[in-house]
Amino acid sequence: MPLTPSQLIPHSGSMCLLEKIISWDEKQVICSTQSHQLENNPLRSDGELNAIHVIEYGAQAVAVHGGLLAFKQGKTIKPGYLAAVRQIKLHQSHLDSITSPLTVEATQMLCNGGNLVYSFSITADNQAVADGRVTVMIRPEPEEST
Numbered sequence: 001m002p003l004t005p006s007q008l009i010p011h012s013g014s015m016c017l018l019e020k021i022i023s024w025d026e027k028q029v030i031c032s033t034q035s036h037q038l039e040n041n042p043l044r045s046d047g048e049l050n051a052i053h054v055i056e057y058g059a060q061a062v063a064v065h066g067g068l069l070a071f072k073q074g075k076t077i078k079p080g081y082l083a084a085v086r087q088i089k090l091h092q093s094h095l096d097s098i099t100s101p102l103t104v105e106a107t108q109m110l111c112n113g114g115n116l117v118y119s120f121s122i123t124a125d126n127q128a129v130a131d132g133r134v135t136v137m138i139r140p141e142p143e144e145s146t
Contacts (some may be wrong), residue, residue, distance in 0.1 A: 014038070101124065103122065
């Protein structure tokens with residue numbers, strides 16, 4: 001049975017925005033979702049889903065990729081945090097007005113110890129919705145006291 005994003009990342013319930021993993025390899029993951037159309041999307045405000053929230057969609061794709069890589073090694077994803085967001089381009093003003101599923105692609109650009117840089121792009125019906133770059137820092141393992 002194929003893994004789902006909710007099995008790989010710490011987000012649960014409606015906060016897990018990605019629904020399906022389409023494909024992945026060592027450097028990239030492609031996911032899809034229709035969560036932007038849900039009235040109970042937790043990122044909605046005043047009934048609308050602003051396009052700035054693509055950052056969360058992209059960051060969750062990064063986490064899914066990390067979860068897949070960890071799963072392949074028989075481990076679970078290490079906790080991390082979003083350290084930087086760069087070069088965000090929004091091609092739409094709102095996500096809730098998009099009626100097609102979103103395709104969310106994240107590609108690893110740099111992996112240096114606990115520092116990860118990914119580019120991401122989001123499309124709907126092969127039309128650009130947004131793209132950008134995120135930096136994630138993995139929390140170091142606590143040192144054992146002797």
